[in-house]
Amino acid sequence: MDGENHTSEDSELISETIEKLPSSVSREGKGKRLWNKVKYQLVEFNSLPAYLRDNEFILGHYRPEWPLKQVLLSVFSIHNETLNVWTHLIGFFLFLSLTIYTAMKVPKVVDIHSLQLPEVLKADLHKLQECLPSLPNMPDLHKLSGELKSTLPSIDLLPSFSRWHVMDLLYNCLPERFSHSNQTDVCVLRSMKEDVANLIAPLMLRPITRWPFFAFLGGAMFCLLASSTCHLLSCHSERLTYIMLRLDYAGIAALISTSFYPPVYYSFMCNPFFCNLYLGFITLLGVATILVSLLPVFQNPEFRTIRASLFLGMGLSGVAPILHKLILFWHQPEALHTTGYEVLMGVFYGIGALIYATRIPERWMPGKFDIAGHSHQLFHVLVVAGAYTHYQAGLVYLKWRDLEGCRGN
Template identity: 40%
Template sequence: MMNQEKDHQNLDSKRSKKMKNKKNNIERNIREKYPLISYQELPEYMKDNEFILNYYRANWPLKQAFFSIFTWHNETLNVWTHLIGFILFMVLTIANAEHISQLADFMTMFIRNFPTSGDANISQNSKGETTRLTDQHLQMDITLSESATNEATWPFYVFLAGAMLCLLSSSICHLFSCHSQRLNLFLVQIDYVGITIMIITSFFPPMYYIFQCSPHWQVVYLTGITILGVCTIITLLFPVFSTGKYRSFRVGLFMSMGCFGIFPAIHALVVNWSDPMRNVTLAYESSMALCYVIGATFYVSRVPEKWKPGLFDLVGHSHQIFHTFVVFGALAHYGAARIFLEYRTRFGCDNR
């Protein structure tokens, strides 16, 4: 009996070793068949950053490209930075829709301690009557007010949808662009479309809620940024503008869309100068702008890999830093959008 048990154990052990060896052989074959290559070995259409020297994927089948999300190469963190951002914004969208305040308000919890402009406790309602902003009004631990209708909340969700589209399209682009030249071009163009849509949709919450009492300005500013965005998309769909040569040109287009916001921002400051929430929203929106500018600077300059080619191939190169600042900027704008929506819901205007 004892001998039979030992035989069974030995047999199981042999089977286990056999399966393990088979798995190792498969992985070895995959690595040998689809190795990571150097910049010099890349096809011309993939040569974008000469300061990243190694760990490239090229001409990989879709299946291998998909599973490379779990392995290390020079696009791994580019994929995961925006994939995590996409998941985070998806959670925030669900949290707001389902009224889960602990998640929905995580970006606005500090608001009660933030210095506001003028008398932080006084506001004017739609009838001109003085209304005291109690701690309950300033505290952002409540999800979207039950009194907010679909008409009042849709710009907020438009922004969330735009952010998720941008982050997801970016992750997909970095994961599968190693498949072929045709797919690479298509995914890169979709990535640029996603960025443009995110910029457009970022305008919807502030323009809608700030100028809710002046609907004609809503139309002017939202129409303006949409037209500018459509022109940007049409321009970037030309294949020539997807090449590394036009990197600065692409950034310039996106920055010009962002700079369009200067005009409604000045207008909003003039109109709402005495608003007690002015400093808070300015802080959030300034943080967003700063994150985007810093990220774009890294994207164009290719720092730090430019200083030490090869050292930042896997971790710490400019595109990864750019991705991180994009997520931070989007989160800052989310905080501002929450404040715009909550404040307008509590203090409407006669035109609502």
């Protein structure tokens, strides 16, 4: 009723204003603009249709059933969903940038400078790099590396071999034209064969597959973009709200399930049984959670705690593979390092879910946190923090497995 009275008073005010306009054309155009200005004002919780009533402790600044154009433009205006939209939209662009950075830079991290090689080998390689321009008739290293990969046995890790061992492996594989050389130079080491062996050795390092890491990054971006879109568009209509909420929950399930891919794959890549077991379990659980989230009955506000508990339970299912990893690799500092990141990620997600379910702090002071500081905004910030923490853990996994391979498993 309050909403109807408010609209009636506004209409009377507009009518009085229109009567004072000098001409009918002017009155019609200006009257329409005034009506739109009133029509798209923010309203209070009691004026909302039932499907938009989600948090009774946020009392005002709602956008009720606005046209799609005004809804899209509201991304740049102030209302109670503004920070919900931007916290995850900025998070999406953050992870998009991290994905591009990872694709372009991370495979190059494992190079000769980052390896723990003997100092004498580092010195030789550095010396070779300095004098490369003066070495005549240098081979096409990429082509040569391809020839070697087809003839050499698999080499998992360069640091486990001395430079003499590498040269011995290369001895019968180098093309004949590199076996002898009459060229001399002050920068050339004792033999061209040793130079080429030392130069080719780093090319034989093959980074492990990156798909589990990129699956996590994709899940994070999908979750953040779906959430941001949901908070922006859900006020348009009941049907769009229905669709957006399901997309939002699907994104959360995708983030949680794909977050397990890097730790499970890189921890158990040398134990295919456990790797497939854990990956299969979390994938099935993620799909099941998405399907349950799509059921209409679970979208009602009274099921908020059940939804939060379901997603929290899916997150806790990662305890088993983490404990298993610690048992297998208790002597590896990387195992402890990554576990620390994963525990911190779990803390961020857990606190976020608790704040979301209990509606703190707005339940303590209704109406005081309508624009900024309410539970959903805090939840969004903690989700981005947790996902970024997991990204850092993924970098540790990549470097660990690139350098260690399956040794010590």
